[in-house]
Amino acid sequence: MTILVTGATGLVGRHVVDRLVQAGASVRVLTRTPAKAVFPEHVEVFKGDLLQPSSLVAALEGVEKLLLFPQPETATEVVGLARQAGVRRVVVLSAAAVTLGSDTAYHARVERAVEEAGLEWTHVRPGEFMTNMLPIWGPMIKESRMVRYPFGDDLGAAPIHEADIADVAVVALLEDGHIGKAYTLSGPEQLSVRRQVGAIADALGEEVRYEEVSREEARDVLRAMGGFAAESADLLLGFVDYEGGAGGGDNGYSDQDYSDLMKPLPGYGEATGKDGRTYAQWARDHVEDFR
Template sequence: MKILVTGATGIVGRHVVDQLVQAGVSVRALTRNPAAAQLPPQVEVVEGDLTAPAGMAAALEGVEQMYLFSVADSAREVVTLARQAGVRRIVVLSAASVTAGLHTNPVEQAVEESGMEWTHVRPCGFMTNMLQIWAPSIRAERVVRYPFADEPMNLIHEADIAAVAVAALLEDGHHGRAYTLTGPGLVTVREQVAAIAEALGEPVRYEEVSRERARELMKAQGGFAAESADLMLGFVEYGGEAAGGADGYAEQDWSALMRVWPDVEQVTGRAPRGYAEWARDHLADFR
């Protein structure tokens, strides 16, 4: 058995690779820059880009299962090449917002129409998203500046997303399923900051700021923070359209994302990791 992991150096992809290696599976990892991949030595690392599927033929050769990072524009071409290469099972990294009906995912649609076995993994917000936004100010000042102090969020540990994906790749019985993945409970920004402080063993100050001020700070930070600011703070909806309500979310129904789903435990046999565990796992990033 050989499994191709696309997005192999990403937040979830690295965990998928590591967990497959631990399971004793032959793994081929697709990345744009193999020299910088820093994956386990037993992994076959190949160069490739999902946005340029014509160059993926070699990466797909001999592959039976595939973990597919969602790239909408080239999805149908990638899926067609996979089917032609003999891939029989695909697990798609999608999003819980699809379950909520906030948008559709053309990658899901392409895979469903392919005739191959498929499973969709739909996580809610990543706990790690805030790492990239908050870590610089925590390291420099031991402070977090962000709005929504006491509004509950549904967040998930990236290792749990990978665990469900790996189960769907290796086990039978997951074909035709879409798993919505959440953590064990809702958590507020204030509680997240407190969990990080507890992991550090040092005070971390929380300063609630307006959405507008948070947007300024994130845009100035650059990188992921700047790119995701408008969506995370509610200035745009999924799909990039301007948000309709005064708070940025009024025109969308988020109720499906505000409940705890049982899918992680049903698939893996254990409860999902909580935010405090995530904070401990990422302690070095905050130091």
């Protein structure tokens, strides 16, 4: 049995590959840049791009199971090629926004393509990643051992460790009891910004100060950082919503629905029978990113 992992160099995909190899599976990966990718021994590496479905034909040959990274523009064609090649099971790396109802045209579109193809399917729907703020807070902490950000004591979402998302994807690929299920995932605890910064400080064994600033001040800080921080500032700080409109408007779902998805969700435990990794564990796993 051969399993093809798309998005194999991503935050989740790299963990999926490692776990499948550890489980003794025959693993094949798809990447646009094979020369730059590093994978465990015995992993088959194929060059391809989900945006160019014809480039997947060779990689799909002999594959029975597929981890599908979301690319809605070509999802129907990619899934069609997978079915023609004999793929019988697809695990979709989706998003909690589908459960929420606010995503009907991106991840949901990929999910529909798989379901309509008549293949065995499982949808893995994570919410906020613990690692989302790493490109923002990492440089701040490295430079000054300080985080300047708003929302300090607001109780936020229950972010999830990327390795937990991979755990669910792997059991869905390897075991039969997850067919036809959609798992909405979170971490085990809701956390404020202040508590997250405190966990990073504990992992470092050093003081990391938190300075509360306004959204406007934080936007200036992020824009001055350039790169991802500057590009994401308006979205992260709520000046625009995920559809690109002004933040704070009607987003199509109720406050209660949103509140329910901010709380710890049972999907990880339902899929694995285990407790999810804590933010403190994530901080220890990524401590070198903050030194």
